Amino acid sequence: MAVRHERVAVRQERAVRTRQAIVRAAASVFDEYGFEAATVAEILSRASVTKGAMYFHFASKEELARGVLAEQTLHVAVPESGSKAQELVDLTMLVAHGMLHDPILRAGTRLALDQGAVDFSDANPFGEWGDICAQLLAEAQERGEVLPHVNPKKTGDFIVGCFTGLQAVSRVTSDRQDLGHRISVMWNHVLPSIVPASMLTWIETGEERIGKVAAAAEAAEAAEASEAASDE
């Protein structure tokens, strides 16, 4: 019995890994070509899986795109920093980093914003990102790090909309090379209306913060992975 359970677990783990490889490959193809021009053949080749394996997980190219969109908020874990307001800033820094390096985030924004023949607006990630910002703002507000009149959901949705535009314009005008600078300028303009004045000099909003936060997030992920491995 124990052996059979173990075999099932191994098979499930393999299925999860295959699925993840397919989603990442699909994301890299959607990021490069957009939904319309992307081909299943190219996705299979990048994922190194068979057509059968793909169709076991996803029935169509459209389902693949929805799979990519469903994962938008799953891969961004903000390191704890002692200040929830700083963690809100760090969240935007991590997503900015992902917009340069993570095919899942890059493809997600393209799928959500392109007005193509297939409409993915029902699967857009903006509401979920707004909720994540709102959660951080509410926690910050409880600690007195955010001004009492701030409505967390309204401000969270505003930050998501603003960020989305800055990254879109940055992509068009500089292939996202100036995104870090633009996010830093965003916080210069927005933070004074969100946090008490006495906090303004304590929160790091410079674009060099991106490298710091990304390194901390990677270190945390590596620590977690090695912990999981030693549990096996």
Place this chain on the structure above:
Amino acid sequence: MAVRHERVAVRQERAVRTRQAIVRAAASVFDEYGFEAATVAEILSRASVTKGAMYFHFASKEELARGVLAEQTLHVAVPESGSKAQELVDLTMLVAHGMLHDPILRAGTRLALDQGAVDFSDANPFGEWGDICAQLLAEAQERGEVLPHVNPKKTGDFIVGCFTGLQAVSRVTSDRQDLGHRISVMWNHVLPSIVPASMLTWIETGEERIGKVAAAAEAAEAAEASEAASDE
């Protein structure tokens, strides 16, 4: 001689009108279908012009799209209001109005943001919009309506990026029905870091401002047109 000059003038005016009809028709088709799926036949039908007339002005569908992009900032004239800071807010209100009603602005944002097979990023209107905002900010700063540390170009570009994202997310999540609300929320968050505190209660930033400014702009345009007619 006088008669011939008049005939040339009439012909030139007719050419300008035909060109404008073609650009407007192209914009409405690009807005509805996107660049790729738009057809020249549909544009000709909406403009009620012949293929020959179109090719006299534009050599290809791509040139038509570039014609639409080149006109992004030409149709938005902010009415004078006694305050340059208010006029900056009003500019975003007028563009928000245009995003709902003006095919040229709607098509422009779609052409500039869609990542299609043809790349229009070299014709993007974001830099020009940023310059227009920077000009208003600089004039406001000279009058003491904008804080001394504000860098007009940096803040202008920030406002354009932020606006672009809010309208993109608003399109995806509500077909732009909540755009007025989102722009109002933007100014709640951004204005305190741009203008002196004593001005904050004087500048109208509520979404009802959109209707007011749009009506004033239309009235100004009508007055100008009737003046031009009486000059003839």
